[in-house]
Amino acid sequence: MSAVPRPDAVSFFDGSPQGLAICEAVFSFANGLGDIQVHVSKSQVALRRHRGFAYLWRPDKYVHSRVPAVLSLALPYELDSPRFKEVAHPAPSVWMHHLELHDPSMVDTEVRQWIREAFEAA
Numbered sequence: 554m555s556a557v558p559r560p561d562a563v564s565f566f567d568g569s570p571q572g573l574a575i576c577e578a579v580f581s582f583a584n585g586l587g588d589i590q591v592h593v594s595k596s597q598v599a600l601r602r603h604r605g606f607a608y609l610w611r612p613d614k615y616v617h618s619r620v621p622a623v624l625s626l627a628l629p630y631e632l633d634s635p636r637f638k639e640v641a642h643p644a645p646s647v648w649m650h651h652l653e654l655h656d657p658s659m660v661d662t663e664v665r666q667w668i669r670e671a672f673e674a675a
Contacts, residue, residue, distance in 0.1 A: 561593040569611060571656060572621035576609055578657035579624065582665050583607065586672045597625075606675035607668055612653075624664070626650045626671040636663070 562580075566573035576598060583589055583600055592599040597610040608625040612618040623638070631640055631648045639651045650667070654660065 559591055559593070562591060562598045565593055565598050565609075566611070566622075569613070569621050572609075572611055574657045575622040575624075575654045575660065578660040579607065579609060579668065582660065582668060583672070586669060589672070600672075602672055602675035604675050606671035620653045620655060622654045624652045624654055624660075624668075626652070626667050627675070628667075628671050629674050632667065632670075634663075 562576060563573060566576055579600075588602070590601045592601060592605075596614070597608045599605045600607040604627075606627050608627075610623050610625070612620050612623055626649070628648050628650065629646050631642070632650055636652060637650050638653050641649045641651070643649060652659075652664065652667075654664075
């Protein structure tokens with residue numbers, strides 16, 4: 554996978570240049586983690602190892618929102634940070650951490666560490 558998202562991931566962010574820039578920042582980091590598969594659906598861009606670990610989606614497709622992208626990270630434990638908009642526990646071994654991203658600079662050292670942890674857990 555290259556740092557540039559696949560064409561279908563780019564299309565997912567049509568009309569949202571800020572969302573695409575955020576997607577590119579996530580892909581740029583994830584590129585160095587190892588073998589990653591990308592699955593693009595109507596609702597999200599999923600990064601997978603053996604299972605999904607990071608998901609990018611656009612809240613403006615569902616509700617009135619100015620947030621260009623949400624990064625959801627699947628981990629086997631709960632992270633405690635005020636940066637998360639919501640943390641859900643949909644299955645006994647999965648905690649989903651939802652992080653609103655307003656610009657690519659928010660994919661900082663802390664967020665990259667969380668992406669790495671999610672990748673390693675997947």
